[in-house]
Amino acid sequence: xxxxxxxxxxxxxxxxxxxxxxxxxxxxxxxxxxxxxxxxxxxxxxxxxxxxxxxxxxxxxxxxxxxxxxxxxxxxxxxxxxxxxxxxxxxxxxxxxxxxxxxxxxxxxxxxxxxxxxxxxxxxxxxxxxxxxxxxxxxxxxxxxxxxxxxxxxxxxxxxxxxxxxxxxxxxxxxxxxxxxxxxxxxxxxxxxxxxxx
Amino acid sequence: xxxxxxxxxxxxxxxxxxxxxxxxxxxxxxxxxxxxxxxxxxxxxxxxxxxxxxxxxxxxxxxxxxxxxxxxxxxxxxxxxxxxxxxxxxxxxxxxxxxxxxxxxxxxxxxxxxxxxxxxxxxxxxxxxxxxxxxxxxxxxxxxxxxxxxxxxxxxxxxxxxxxxxxxxxxxxxxxxxxxxxxxxxxxxxxxxxxxxx
DNA sequence: TTATTGTTAGTGAATGTTCACTAACTTAAA
DNA sequence: TTTAAGTTAGTGAACATTCACTAACAATAA
Numbered sequence: 197x198x199x200x201x202x203x204x205x206x207x208x209x210x211x212x213x214x215x216x217x218x219x220x221x222x223x224x225x226x227x228x229x230x231x232x233x234x235x236x237x238x239x240x241x242x243x244x245x246x247x248x249x250x251x252x253x254x255x256x257x258x259x260x261x262x263x264x265x266x267x268x269x270x271x272x273x274x275x276x277x278x279x280x281x282x283x284x285x286x287x288x289x290x291x292x293x294x295x296x297x298x299x300x301x302x303x304x305x306x307x308x309x310x311x312x313x314x315x316x317x318x319x320x321x322x323x324x325x326x327x328x329x330x331x332x333x334x335x336x337x338x339x340x341x342x343x344x345x346x347x348x349x350x351x352x353x354x355x356x357x358x359x360x361x362x363x364x365x366x367x368x369x370x371x372x373x374x375x376x377x378x379x380x381x382x383x384x385x386x387x388x389x390x391x392x393x394x
Numbered sequence: 395x396x397x398x399x400x401x402x403x404x405x406x407x408x409x410x411x412x413x414x415x416x417x418x419x420x421x422x423x424x425x426x427x428x429x430x431x432x433x434x435x436x437x438x439x440x441x442x443x444x445x446x447x448x449x450x451x452x453x454x455x456x457x458x459x460x461x462x463x464x465x466x467x468x469x470x471x472x473x474x475x476x477x478x479x480x481x482x483x484x485x486x487x488x489x490x491x492x493x494x495x496x497x498x499x500x501x502x503x504x505x506x507x508x509x510x511x512x513x514x515x516x517x518x519x520x521x522x523x524x525x526x527x528x529x530x531x532x533x534x535x536x537x538x539x540x541x542x543x544x545x546x547x548x549x550x551x552x553x554x555x556x557x558x559x560x561x562x563x564x565x566x567x568x569x570x571x572x573x574x575x576x577x578x579x580x581x582x583x584x585x586x587x588x589x590x591x592x
Numbered sequence: 593t594t595a596t597t598g599t600t601a602g603t604g605a606a607t608g609t610t611c612a613c614t615a616a617c618t619t620a621a622a
Numbered sequence: 623t624t625t626a627a628g629t630t631a632g633t634g635a636a637c638a639t640t641c642a643c644t645a646a647c648a649a650t651a652a
Binding site for chain 2: 219220229259302303305306316340342343347350351354355356357358359363365378379382385386387390
């Protein structure tokens with residue numbers, strides 16, 4: 197599944213529209229306008245609208261997978277791995293806020309079966325990477341094992357998603373990375389191995 | 395802003411459609427069909443579609459506010475309050491899964507300015523209640539103060555939202571309350587006041 | 593008691609708009 | 623000369639909304 201240059205430009209434009217105006221704004225008319233050509237020109241590059249969305253989601257999943265792999269592969273400490281993974285995500289979305297749809301594809305939900313699968317794939321990719329890191333950290337006694345790795349990942353992913361949502365709702369006004377690192381610090385405090393003081 | 399009985403029936407039908415078919419399925423045609431009358435009859439009760447959605451969201455916010463107040467007012471312990479608040483939410487959404495749209499209204503996002511505000515209002519209501527409980531718990535040294543109340547609330551809300559999203563993605567197949575209580579237990583473990591063992 | 597008047601909740605037909613998509617044609621570069 | 627990437631001008635379907643109208647009921651005044 198190779199993506200041509202022009203196709204990439206189109207799915208980037210589609211991402212921009214989704215971020216700006218939500219799913220209802222993503223019409224062939226708006227997309228063509230953003231690209232600066234006629235609606236019909238879209239069909240030179242894609243079979244139809246669904247293929248545009250699918251290509252975007254699949255591209256995002258693949259890209260995120262390799263980004264997360266690369267950004268953590270040279271790091272030993274699980275704690276640092278976690279930080280690196282999140283920083284990579286923050287930097288990516290800071291540079292490409294239009295691809296925030298990767299996180300908030302809830303709106304695309306139920307559009308079609310294959311779109312649904314593509315969304316699950318993205319969440320699965322993220323979860324896969326986090327799970328690996330958390331499991332390693334638990335083995336090395338750097339993270340608590342009062343909770344299973346799955347359960348820790350859930351809490352981390354949930355916090356991360358809400359962080360991104362608030363950034364979007366704020367109109368991208370605060371520093372995603374700065375505030376994100378604060379959140380990461382907070383999460384790390386909580387998942388430290390610890391004994392109750394009671 | 396009083397809601398008449400017939401209006402309530404209509405926004406309930408709208409919620410059902412949202413659950414079954416998502417935002418794309420919520421058309422005047424489908425809504426009228428579900429109500430068993432002609433499309434035009436909708437306009438006897440609401441100015442337009444936007445007013446229907448707005449009324450639904452505002453009703454939800456008000457309702458959630460009083461539910462959360464009532465479900466926690468007779469409880470002393472902040473920990474039990476937290477449990478009660480979440481259980482109240484779980485029970486509500488189990489009974490009215492169609493109103494999940496209020497939580498995952500990302501899809502509704504940017505449909506209109508007032509809809510956006512109504513969504514923010516719902517999140518704000520939830521946050522307000524949690525913040526109160528967490529602050530009380532911190533004062534009584536039952537929750538950690540390694541993080542600010544705001545920061546704890548963020549993590550709790552994020553986990554809760556993801557829990558609901560997964561329930562929806564699963565097609566409402568798992569037991570929301572059961573799994574939700576497990577999540578609550580996990581969160582309580584993490585936010586206990588604790589000292590690092592390092 | 594009985595017209596008068598108004599209200600509520602519905603109908604079916606029609607409106608104009610927007611949607612994704614297509615056919616036929618043009619232009620320019622390889 | 624062929625092919626890629628665009629154009630204009632359309633399509634039918636679905637959309638929210640408006641229209642004139644009606645049946646059933648309630649309140650009031652003659």
